[in-house]
Amino acid sequence: MTLDYLLKRLGFFVLVVWAAATLIFLLPRLASERNPILERMGRTAAAAGVISEGLDEMVKEWEAKFGLDQPLWRQYLYYLRDMLHLDFGYSLAYYPAKVLDQVTRALPWTIGLFGMATLISFVLGSFGGALLAWPKAPRFLQYFLPLFLTLSAVPYYLLGLVLLFLFAFTTRIFPLSGGYSVAVVPSLSFPFILDILRHSVLPGLAMVLAGVGFWALQMRGMMVLGLEEDYITFAEAKGLGGKRIFFRYALRNVLLPQVTSFALSLGMAISGAILVEVVFGYPGLGTLLLKAVSGFDYNLINGVVFIIIIIIAVATLLVDLLYPWLDPRITYRRGMR
Amino acid sequence: MTAEVLQVHNLRVYYQTAVGPLKAVDGVTFSLKSGERFGLVGESGSGKSTLAFALMRLTKPPGCIEGGQVLLDGLDLIKLSESEIRKVRLAQIALVPQGAMNSLNPVMRIKDQIIDGIRDHLNEIPRSALEERVHELLKRVELKPEVANMFPHELSGGMKQRVCLAIAISLSPRVIIADEPTSALDVVVQRQVMLTLGQVQESLGASVLLVGHDMGLMAQFVGRIGVLYAGKLAEVSSVREVFKEPLHPYTQLLIACPPSLKEKGEFKGIPGLPPLLLNPPSGCAFHPRCPQAMSRCSVEVPSLKEVYPGRWVGCHLYTEVKR
Numbered sequence: 017m018t019l020d021y022l023l024k025r026l027g028f029f030v031l032v033v034w035a036a037a038t039l040i041f042l043l044p045r046l047a048s049e050r051n052p053i054l055e056r057m058g059r060t061a062a063a064a065g066v067i068s069e070g071l072d073e074m075v076k077e078w079e080a081k082f083g084l085d086q087p088l089w090r091q092y093l094y095y096l097r098d099m100l101h102l103d104f105g106y107s108l109a110y111y112p113a114k115v116l117d118q119v120t121r122a123l124p125w126t127i128g129l130f131g132m133a134t135l136i137s138f139v140l141g142s143f144g145g146a147l148l149a150w151p152k153a154p155r156f157l158q159y160f161l162p163l164f165l166t167l168s169a170v171p172y173y174l175l176g177l178v179l180l181f182l183f184a185f186t187t188r189i190f191p192l193s194g195g196y197s198v199a200v201v202p203s204l205s206f207p208f209i210l211d212i213l214r215h216s217v218l219p220g221l222a223m224v225l226a227g228v229g230f231w232a233l234q235m236r237g238m239m240v241l242g243l244e245e246d247y248i249t250f251a252e253a254k255g256l257g258g259k260r261i262f263f264r265y266a267l268r269n270v271l272l273p274q275v276t277s278f279a280l281s282l283g284m285a286i287s288g289a290i291l292v293e294v295v296f297g298y299p300g301l302g303t304l305l306l307k308a309v310s311g312f313d314y315n316l317i318n319g320v321v322f323i324i325i326i327i328i329a330v331a332t333l334l335v336d337l338l339y340p341w342l343d344p345r346i347t348y349r350r351g352m353r
Numbered sequence: 354m355t356a357e358v359l360q361v362h363n364l365r366v367y368y369q370t371a372v373g374p375l376k377a378v379d380g381v382t383f384s385l386k387s388g389e390r391f392g393l394v395g396e397s398g399s400g401k402s403t404l405a406f407a408l409m410r411l412t413k414p415p416g417c418i419e420g421g422q423v424l425l426d427g428l429d430l431i432k433l434s435e436s437e438i439r440k441v442r443l444a445q446i447a448l449v450p451q452g453a454m455n456s457l458n459p460v461m462r463i464k465d466q467i468i469d470g471i472r473d474h475l476n477e478i479p480r481s482a483l484e485e486r487v488h489e490l491l492k493r494v495e496l497k498p499e500v501a502n503m504f505p506h507e508l509s510g511g512m513k514q515r516v517c518l519a520i521a522i523s524l525s526p527r528v529i530i531a532d533e534p535t536s537a538l539d540v541v542v543q544r545q546v547m548l549t550l551g552q553v554q555e556s557l558g559a560s561v562l563l564v565g566h567d568m569g570l571m572a573q574f575v576g577r578i579g580v581l582y583a584g585k586l587a588e589v590s591s592v593r594e595v596f597k598e599p600l601h602p603y604t605q606l607l608i609a610c611p612p613s614l615k616e617k618g619e620f621k622g623i624p625g626l627p628p629l630l631l632n633p634p635s636g637c638a639f640h641p642r643c644p645q646a647m648s649r650c651s652v653e654v655p656s657l658k659e660v661y662p663g664r665w666v667g668c669h670l671y672t673e674v675k676r
Binding site: 251256260 | 444459
């Protein structure tokens with residue numbers, strides 16, 4: 017890998033993040049008939065039971081405070097400057113909470129749950145799919161594929177609801193919602209970690225079950241073709257052990273397109289994860305995003321979406337940097353491929 | 354040194370299809386002497402590659418070894434278990450593959466691809482000894498030691514074929530099966546690779562079974578030749594005699610095929626098409642194309658018989674030599 021390649025990848029990374037940041041700045045502001053300050057004021061007023069006079073003046077006052085009275089281009093420039101500092105400002109709906117604090121509180125939950133679930137379903141699905149194409153693999157594996165394929169056709173959140181009903185509502189094996197029990201004091205102790213794991217089983221399972229079939233099917237298809245390659249025949253002629261041929265020759269080569277498709281699927285998967293979090297009331301970015309959207313909280317929406325975009329962009333960058341190591345044929349020198 | 358290393362008796366390899374078995378190799382018998390170079394020729398679809406693969410028990414479904422014997426130093430390879438045959442491969446009988454371009458794992462360094470074959474056959478060998486062995490093998494096939502650390506895509510076609518050769522000889526096998534080893538190479542590289550194969554074979558004292566359809570290459574490289582037609586051997590003789598006086602009508606037409614350089618003539622082929630093995634002609638499979646066919650040929654399958662000392666032909670035109 018060369019510095020040239022690294023810089024090119026990083027440049028692309030910055031470009032993606034900038035484009036995304038611009039989009040999430042513009043999109044909520046296009047809905048010009050709604051006003052977050054007015055909505056917040058209205059909620060407060062409704063809670064208090066009175067409609068105070070001078071509401072318009074108060075809205076103007078707050079708009080000036082949040083910089084919403086400025087022309088759009090100036091808002092945009094301020095916005096870009098703030099994004100560079102990861103300063104998303106104050107939450108409009110939950111003022112005076114800062115957006116960054118809310119996002120950083122939710123981030124580890126999503127990374128933990130989504131990251132683990134995606135990795136597990138990728139590894140499990142790919143390995144299972146490879147075995148499905150392997151002639152010496154146990155026959156019983158064949159019966160799993162139709163089951164998981166059916167499950168992968170069911171949306172994450174629906175699967176989540178079914179799991180909730182079966183294992184939390186009806187049988188009460190797992191908790192109904194949340195990231196940890198209310199009674200447990202958050203700390204780095206064994207019971208707390210166990211509690212977190214117990215809470216993440218069902219949402220994690222929903223994502224894994226929905227993902228495994230897809231990976232398995234794709235992997236089996238590529239593996240069937242991969243086993244036809246001349247180097248597999250020659251590896252057999254070399255009298256290599258079955259395990260070595262499976263891992264080092266067949267699986268290793270088929271993994272390359274599979275990893276590409278993994279990187280491409282991250283964006284799709286995270287949007288599914290958001291819904292799963294909402295279903296399970298999991299304290300991650302998904303739940304936070306739902307709160308932000310329903311409160312029409314520009315800044316919070318910005319913050320959450322921006323962080324999600326950065327997560328995906330970083331993951332894609334990592335896969336990109338991993339590629340030359342996975343496939344020696346890919347060299348990133350100038351003028352090659 | 355005339356002991357027979359490899360004896361093939363009545364080997365049959367069928368492909369199971371929806372409409373019945375396709376007899377790709379149908380009762381082939383021949384043997385390889387120690388240190389001998391034996392050529393196996395035939396047109397596309399005559400079963401030569403199927404035969405070569407069956408000798409190493411590499412036949413894959415829907416292909417199936419229906420019967421016969423493959424004796425390697427008296428050991429019947431057909432009867433071995435899967436793990437036993439795995440140990441015989443490379444150590445006793447090694448393959449130089451046809452598609453050298455794609456026969457190496459694209460994501461593994463050359464040295465690792467040489468080493469893993471050795472490691473899966475022998476007990477623990479220190480890494481340094483293995484590396485040394487790799488260098489020695491590369492030297493034998495006339496490659497530079499730097500090749501060890503390269504990946505296949507960094508090598509030319511000829512170099513890849515040499516690497517395959519280095520792998521094939523890594524455990525000093527008794528028999529090397531070379532399945533059209535140079536079909537993907539140009540004639541210059543072809544010659545160099547064949548010279549190296551010859552040298553390596555002689556220094557090991559191994560026997561070579563060269564499979565191909567290049568009669569010119571055969572004439573230069575092998576001592577004896579077997580002509581395969583529709584899954585059966587039509588003729589087995591020393592290569593010199595086959596070229597001087599081919600006996601089987603098919604061999605005669607085959608030898609007459611290439612136009613001579615001295616007199617510019619028409620490129621002659623063999624009239625007709627190779628038979629469909631699913632539904633082969635009755636009697637001798639060659640009789641519909643044979644200029645010397647008799648009524649007997651369409652009824653009775655000719656057996657391979659020794660018509661002159663050391664010359665075997667499967668044709669009704671000849672009668673067995675009286676001893």
